[in-house]
Structures are given as structure tokens and as C-alpha cells.
Amino acid sequence: MPKYNPAEIEPRWQRFWDENKTFKTPTEVKGEKLYALDMFPYPSGEGLHVGHPEGYTATDIVSRHARMVGKTVLHPMGFDAFGLPAEEHAIKHNASPREFTEKNINTFVRQLKDLGFSYDWDRQISTTDVDYFKWTQWIFLVLFDTWFDADQQKGRPISELPIPAEISEAGEDAIRKYQDEFRLAFESHAPVNWCPALGTVLANEEVVDGLSDVGNHPVQRMPLRQWMLRITAYADRLESDLDEVDWPEGIKKLQCDWIGRSTGAEVDFFIGDQDQFENWKSARTETGFPRNLPENTLRVYTTRPDTLYGATYMVIAPEHGAVEELTTADQGPIVKKYCDDAAMKSDRDRQDDRTKKSGVFTGSYAINPINGQPVPIWVADYVLASYGTGAIMAVPAHDARDFEFAKTYDLPITAVVQPPAKAEIDLEKLMAGEICFAGIGTAVNSESFDGLTTEEFKIKIIETLDNTSVGRSAVNYKLRDWLFSRQRFWGEPFPILHELDEAGNRTGIMRPVPLESLPVDLPFVEDFKPHGRPEPPLEKADDEWLFPVIDGKKYKRETNTMPQWAGSCWYYLRFIDPHNESAFIDPELEKQWMPVDLYIGGAEHAVLHLLYARFWHKVLFDRGHLHTPEPFKKLVNQGMILGDVEFTAFRDTNEQWVSAELTCENDERKTVLKSTGAELHVVKLDPEQAEKEKEGDNFVLKSDPQIRVDSRAYKMSKSRGNVVNPDVIIAEYGADSLRLYEMFMGPLHQSKPWSMAGVNGVRNFLDRVWRMLVDEKAEELSLSSSVGDHAPTDEQTRMLHKTIKAVSKDIETLGFNTAISRMMEFVNFFTKQAERPKSLMEPFILLLSPFAPHLAEELWQLLGNDSSLAYESWPQFDESLTVDALVEVPIQIMGKIKTKISIERGKSKQELEAIALQDPKIVTLLEGLTVRKVIAVPDKLVNIVAN
């Protein structure tokens, strides 16, 4: 009767943990602490996906284990709930995004509780909670109140910004405007990707082929007033502090590349008559390198100042401020048209290697400061206004894009770098301008610099430029300042008030909403549908919200909202002190708990979320609110869980099978015949219909082995219909089985295909654990007669100690799949033992408990314990009891195993060698051979070299 029934056991223990607040975080940290954090989910309408519990189970195992080894554990969960889907849903169904979000959160909480995670639910937060985003707004104001002191490499209060004399003489307003230029949160009017249909601006990453990634709506470039965060100021620290953290190298590299630090030079080219050039240059040498660009110069940024002699033309971005000024009258119309067209393209499309480079001549020339040569200035959209100075010197001989452009427009090409011999570059062709070489080498055609290596040349030329003040060394970043505002409803309102004059126009003066007036809640807005104009939905709030009056002055609230990233930038801090009403976190608690010891989540957040969160953290650190420079000590990315493996075959219109290698996907992602492009039917096969080829690595049709079929696992998606719902797995196999299966599938960081048969396999294991202890034939739940107070045999004791050792080590290294296999071995062993000592069963149940907590609690109770095992001491092992007395040593001749001998552990090399050479089988095999050498590795093997 008493079969293992998770459907009964699991809800019972979940209720027990809930009612007893078993996993409430202790108020005080005693001894070592562990802060184990999951990347909190976006509560979508679809509910939990099987991908979520993978990382969650991993942190849960680590947390449960940590409690048992006596650590004080913080293990919280919350929701990243602002964002477009809730708003879109609300618009479609004429409902409230808050209600929809709350409903989804409830579903998620229910599902997470069904999985038995040991979260401290008293600390649940959502970024949409008014009590939470009050402090998101407060942190924004910290950013607003901070400037970055480049000398100290530190964010400081804006009140400490040194004000130049000429500014302070100009009065209060001038000072305020000057300060506004330096704030980490600032307004900008730069061109952005505006999508009328979605009613918001989009990040570059969200625009493909001039259309929005979501919904394929047209996107246009236009200048709009936006909030920006000066993340570029922290670029160096965001890069160098990566050395401090224990993250996967791949993720660190991604972040480095995203920051994209490059060193090179800024060089000023003279614009004007050639006979004025020498005057300009000598005047420069006297005045020094100007901070602000004078009118008669064009400033470029280059990472290859050593190719300055090879600059045969220049390119400025279509948005460059000097376009109009540089365009001559007769080139005017064509330049104007070109710039207008470029405005419709996204940065991404413009930099796409596949599209042909295009550009137009402005009619003007600039003069190369190093050799006085005039070079034509072109406008081309492969140069971006936002990178460097928005202008480049083009060196077609040594840059692939410049080369392509020069070839297209028949511009001169001058080679100035001779490649090293080992590069195998055809020097003649390079010198003739027929090919391009972007590597490093030795300088040629560069006057007195000839013969220098690229590295030497760079140093020399920067010196020369610096001495004459026409250039200087410069650092550049690919990282852009962070576009921080959205024209949507469902986000955090900015706590900023714009002062209005009598006529209701902005005076340009901004006032932060004071702390005591925070939070700025979202107003009621009848309709927040996008309307194609850039005014945000909050513009439609009533006057009372929109136009506050303070001290007799009228203000207008900021009506943009923050992007979804905002809330996730600091949630890990709030978990430490979630109910604090007077501060975003208590400094004492912050000191106790930070940093996060283990942070697990998907690799899709490898760049943006982690970079943004680190940036906010550093600002808060600089301003004295935090004590750690980095938030996340150890980061692990879980792999993606793919759908079950699918076999697909292809049929043509005549219902004839087509072998897989003859097919390909066309531009519309339809499968077609490679040779003719004829469309094919895709047939999903039953696994029974396919088999592995006799020779080779392909799967073929069983019925026709000539026909190859595709076999692979696909990403789970609604459209493919291969999504696995955790609720279904829990109902059918139990939460413990789901947890165990997700951990048993393979290494945490690796992506792996789902397999229903595999779930059944771990369920079998849990059934066997049950039967190892429970008498299934009895009427009532009772211990099996094999379990009792027997004295354990040596072998049994060793089995336990080996298992404790392996499982403990595997939890530390997050090798959960092997930990589970070790426990399986334990159960396989004891299933065969007629006597199962209770003294060995109890520690085993404790080992199992972080993985399968419900079953473990149940069996723990059955073994006679009356309280939860959550805080029982983790079993200890005795090293001497983990090794067998005898060891099997293979004996090889010429590296091939010939026999194995069983000997006592710890024999010396000499003893081992002697034993091996006396082995009868070896003696026979060595007849007629001369032993040249014997390699003996104690307890491992013997290899005899003989011929």
C-alpha cells in the first residue's frame, strides 16, 4: 500500500516549511554567511518554463547544504515585473498592467512553491512594488547628484564639482547648467531609434534592417530629448574590476569586448587654404591642443596613428556637426539627400559588412597635419557619429572597410605598412593598391618614420603630434552612454520636476523630487496606447499629477519612464533589507551580507544586466552607500534546456523522400532542395523510424537507409510545440523528480536536450530510495524489515563514507550530475544488502535532502526523527574509510593491458615492479622479449617496455 507518492508527500512538506517558516533568514549572521541568488524572472503570462528551475534548483541545493554545514543563508526570490509585455497585454484587453502583473506573480509563486525551493518568502519583492521603486527612484537621484572625477576615478557629489571662474561669475543659472553637463544622469538630444508604432525609442540591439525587432515596425532616427546615464565614465573600472570576480572567462571577455576599450590618437586636420596650413600649424604649437574644437579643424580618432601617411581621404558621419559647413554649394543637394537617407537606417545596418559601402563627396578638402597633403572629405554612413569623434581618416591600404570604399569610388590607395614575411601577403599587390592588409608590420612611405615597427611608430607619432599640438593620445570605448528613458507607461516614473516659466515653457532648470515626496507613483491614465507621436503616455495624466506647484513655482513632471533594466540593477541589495522604510538598505545589514556569494542565471544577461548592475553598484559604492566594489563574487551561467530530440525527414511534392544533405533553408527559412530551390515537406518522424547508419555518423530512414534524416534538439518554443510545462512534470512525476532530473541531465553550464525518459529514470531512483527504507507490502507506512540497528560491515561503512566524500565535493564544485550518480551507486549497493543499518541510512538521507527535500524529510521522519532535517548537521566522512585496502592494478606491455592484479594498497615502485614481473601471465608473454624499461606507478599501473 504505502508506495512512494510525491503528490501526497510534497504538498504536505511544503505546507510544513511555509507554516513553520523553516527557511526564514536569521536576523543575525553567525559564523560564515552565504548569499545565494537567482536571476529573478520576468513574470510572463505563460508561467514558469522548465529552464527556470534549473538554476533555481542549483542555488537551492547549495543553500540547503550550506544551512546543514552551519552557514547563515540568505536565499530570496522576487520578480522583475515592469516591461512591455504587461503593457501590451493591458492595451489589448483594456485592463490594468498592474493587475495582470500581480496575477502572473501569483502563478509564479505558486509554481515555485510547488518545487519546494527553500526561499525566504518573507523577502519576496517585485520591481513594480511602490515600496520598491521608491528606492529605484532614489538611486536615480543619487546618479543625478553625482559627477565623475576622472582624476580620482570616482563618482562624487555634484556640489563638489569645481566650477571655473568664468562660469561662477555668470551666476546661479550658469553654474547649474554647467553642473548639468557633468551629472551621471543627464538629458540629451542625440538622435535615437524612434519607433512610432511601438510608441517608444529602441536600443540599437532592438532594430534589424530598419525595422523593430518586435513586430517589424519601421524605425526612424530622430533627435529626441532623452535621459542618459554616463556609464562610459566607469568604463575603465568596469573593465579592470573584472579581475576581482570569480566569473567564467567567457563572460568576462564578453563584457570587455562590449566595453571595447581602444587606445589610439586624436588628430586634427586643418580645413582651409593650403598656404595657410603652415601658419595654422605653428599657431597650434603655441596655443596647445584645444579642448573644444575650433571651426577650421576636423578632428578624427584613430587606433592606427602609424598609418597617418596612408590617409588618402576622410569620412565624416552623416550626422556630424560639420557636414553643412564642409559641403560645397554644388555638392549640397546630393549630400543633403544622402544624409536624409542615412537617417532612416539603424547603426547596425550601416555597419553591416554585407551591404555595399556608400558615400558622397562634400567638395571640401582637409590637410593632413603630418605631411601637409590635402585629402578629400566624404560623407559616408559606415562612420558613426557616436563613435570617436564621428570622423575618420581613411587608410584604404590598411583597413578593410576603407579599402572597399576606396575601390567603389576610385580613391587613391597608399600602402604605408609592410607586412611581416610570415603574413604571406603579396607585397607587390599591396603596394599597387590591389589588396588590403590590416595587420601590423614595418613602416614604409612614411618619411623619417620608415623602418619603425607599428608599435614603435605609434609611440613616436603620438609624441610628434603632441609636441606640435595637432594631436594627442586618446582612449575610446565602444560602450555608449546608456539611453535610459522610454516613452511607455509601465515603468518607473523619473523623480524629476521641470521648472516652468509664466508661459508654461521649460526654463531648463530641473528639480529632483525630495526624498520625503518619494515615491512618485504612476498616475491613472485612461489610455496609454501608443499614438505614433513621441509624447509619452504620462503626458495624458491629469494636471494635478503633471503640474505640481512647489513654493509658488509651477513645475511639470518628467513623463518618460525608466527602462526595464532599472529595477534589476539593485534588487540583490533590497533582498537584504526588503522592508526598510527609511533607507534603500541598512548599512549594517549590507556589510553583513554583501557581496552575493553565488549568482546563477542565463547567459543572455551576460552583458547588459550584469554591466548595468555593476555600474549602479559602483556609483553607490563611490557615494559611500555600499562597502564592496563589486556586487557578484561568483557567477555561473546555466545552459539552455532544449526540447526533446527530434528526427525530421523531407519529402518532395511527389511524396518521394529526399536525403537531408540535399536540403537547405532559403531566405524565408523554408526547407528547400539545394539544387533547384523547390520547396519540401518537413516530416516529423517517430524515433522508431530512424536508425544510425552502418558506416558514418548520420541517421537514416530504417525503411530506406539511403535517405538521411536530421536529428537534433531545438530550442523550446511555442511555435515548435516542444515546450515542457513544469506543472505537468510535477503532477506526473513529482517535484523531487523534476529537481533531480534537471540536475542529473548534465553539467549546469552546458545546454542539453530534455528527455521524458530521463525524468522517468530519476523517478525510478527515488522509488528505489523509498523501497530501500519502506516496507511496501505493509498496510501502514513503516520501515522495511531490512532496516534496523545492525552493526555496519566494513564494506557498508566504506560505501557511506565514499558517498559522503563524493557528494560533498560535488556540491562545492556544482557537479550535481555526478553527485546524483554517486547516490545512485549507494542505493544500488544497499538494495542488495539484506541488512541496512539505520546508522548508515540516516546520513544518506541527509545527503539526499538538498536534492530531493520532500522525500528526504518524509524518510527522515520515518527513521524516527520528529523535526525537519533542514538544519541537521551535514554528514562527515573519515578519509581512511573512503579507500579500499586492496587495489586492482593493471599491467601493460607496450602500453596494452595484458592482465590485472589485486594487491594491497601502498606498495612501493620496486615491490610493484617485482610483483608484475613475476605474474605468470606476464612471464609467458615476455618469453623471447628483452625488458627495456619498467614504469611502475604505485596503486595505479605497471607498464613494461619490451621487444
Added chain:
RNA sequence: GGGGGUGUGGCGGAACUGGCAGACGCGCUAGAUUUAGGAUCUAGUUCCCAAAAGGAGUGCAGGUUCGAUUCCUGUCACCCCCA
């Protein structure tokens, strides 16, 4: 095109610093048992040769080494990210 990752049985995957390749699980085969179920137990299961003896074998081709899944060189395939 650039960067990152992965290639081991029919499948998911083990193998610590170079030392018995295939732990553990799925699947499959045979047997036992049975209240016929997606149950349990036992044995087997990398491939080749009827079996044994033997041989081959960690994507492929080389190299270093007494010995390579592990280190080196080249190469191919797939996946992910970026362009």
C-alpha cells in the same frame, strides 16, 4: 566575417594534476516473478570476428610521451553570441 563553446556507445553523460575509456541514467536483450503495470528483481549491453583468443576505438590527420579523451599543430562539423 569576428568571438566563445562543444565533438566520447543507439541517447544524456563519467573519467581528479597525462595512468584500467564508457561511472551513473535512459534505451535495448534475455530470464525470473506477477494482482498484466509506464511494476519489481537478476544478468547482459562500445564496435568487429559465430564464440574464444584477438583486434579497433573518445570528430578527422599528424606530433610529444613508456603511456593521450586529457598536452601541442593542422583540419572538419555543429551550437551560441556579435557583426
